[in-house]
Amino acid sequence: MFGGPYPWSLYCGQWSILPPAPKGNYLKDKVVVITGATSGVGLEASKQFADASPEQLIFAVRSVEAGEKLLGQIRKAHPNLQDKVMYLDLTDLQNIKDFSEAIKVFGRVDILINNAGINPNFDEGPYKSTKDGYERVFQTNVLSPFLTTLLLLPLLRKSSDPKVIFTGSDVHHIAPSDLIETALQNGQSIISAYNDEGKYHNPTRYYESKLLLQILSRNLIKTLPDITTINVNPGLAMTNLGRDFNLSLSPSGIVGILWFVANARSASKAARNLTSAAA
Template sequence: MATSKDLPPLDVPFFPNVFFKNQFRTKPQRPPKTTDLSGKVAIITGANTGLGYEAGRQMLELKLSHLILAVRSNAKGEAAAAKLRAKYPTATIEVMLLDMSQYSSIQDFARRVDSQLQRIDMVILNAGIFQFKYETVPSTGHEQHVQINYLSTVFLATLLLPILKHKSPPGIPGRLTIVHAALSLVAPLPILKGHKTLLGAMDDPKNFVGDKQYNTSKVLAEMFAYKLVDYVSADDVIVNLVCPGYVKGTDLSRDVHILLKPLGILFGAIFARNVTDGASTYLDAAFVKGKESHGSFLMSWKVTPYNSFMYTPEGKAAADMLWQETMSELEFAGVSGILESMKKH
């Protein structure tokens, strides 16, 4: 089966057509009934509520042996874990602190995973942010969508790659799934707008446009995945991106202005997918799909093309530029060396 890189660009000029097909004309797919996750270990970030929590619950239903909820709040994490422990008493359900706005917290988390876990099979990077107001992260100065949805996410992914490679069972690749969004398909190609870097342009408050920033932050992750497959073999770790669709019952829009929330609730009641179906896309990406999904974008439970500009010379040049900017931003942790090491077998 072809990867996203190998597919032709999506030829749908009107995005609502994509939305309608994804939400209403696609039958949800569950893992095969024979699926047994006994003995396996999974990590889900942002897993105390919404899609992350439901994905964990569904994995436990399939006899997952060890689930790590990676969360910002220990109290909220333990409350979620307590509910799961009551229903699945034979599983090990653990809470680990992780603040995606702090590079130091991400590094500490990766070190704990490496030192405390003897085995790790799959990671779902579900934590993200969506808001309409411009804010920066004090510790880095980056705009919040850029920081959390892109830089912090790819930083954590990179730190976990060698751990997954070495702590998954012999002959079986580790799995790393990054939660993505179909809205990335309509985001414009990031442009410099007088800045020397793409990240600098996106950090500029003059360029900030509400929901457009969320969409473009997702495209950045897509551009990173496009380059990542040059360094990471599907024999070691299968990395993919997944869109759960528009789902009601999540906390992604918790920071939306109070006056807009009733509209969101009404829109969700009419158009949204339920959280059970939304979370099943995570499971599909994390352990049902195979090596054909490496570096690919999954939507509607199948491999889907990237944003159309990724198939143009301009898009590929932008991906190269973003890659270099990202390596420079994260060089304090030696990310380029980590990725080079993943090339060695």
């Protein structure tokens, strides 16, 4: 729940003075793909990317309508920007495969930003699976970004300086690791462990997804030495990531809301960590 128990690193990070957003045409001649571009940190990062003069800025989003609305806003400030909205639903593995085929028309991908994600809330909640049969948070936050990256490897390797960025979180520090450890000790599949409805715990699933994403990122650094892999922590930010939260006006609920408002940074400031990683 909001308010704890969070590591001191979260507070140190939240209250550190961030460097300004990178300036200049640092994305010149770059084909940039960003998922989850229509809200929160992704939206603000997309605006900052547009300022950097990319050769092509591609918004891979689940809501094409919201993506087109974003394009309309950005084109007012950047009428000559080459941009494109493409449909991508991380809860549908076949759609990810279709996306990886459709995007080949651009010839290459220089920077892939795996930003899209969900937080189911920190209350007790039901187990929900996707049409592919995977627990929805695990698929959206871990499996699908990983698959997207692997399917786009041929296009990334056509870049002279390929880069993959994952939107992580400092909360991976406090995620329970018992499912991973038990699976490894028993020679079982970690994927199966996270798809086991009997072991599902909704309040910690977001944390666990960010831990798994951190582990995958670190392994990609080792296994893909020809591609720069970065896991970025935007920090606690004022976004709609908590749109599924059940907020109440109980004493504890009010304390949690006040804690969040006191510590969260703006989505625009949080996006600087993404744009700085890209620069």
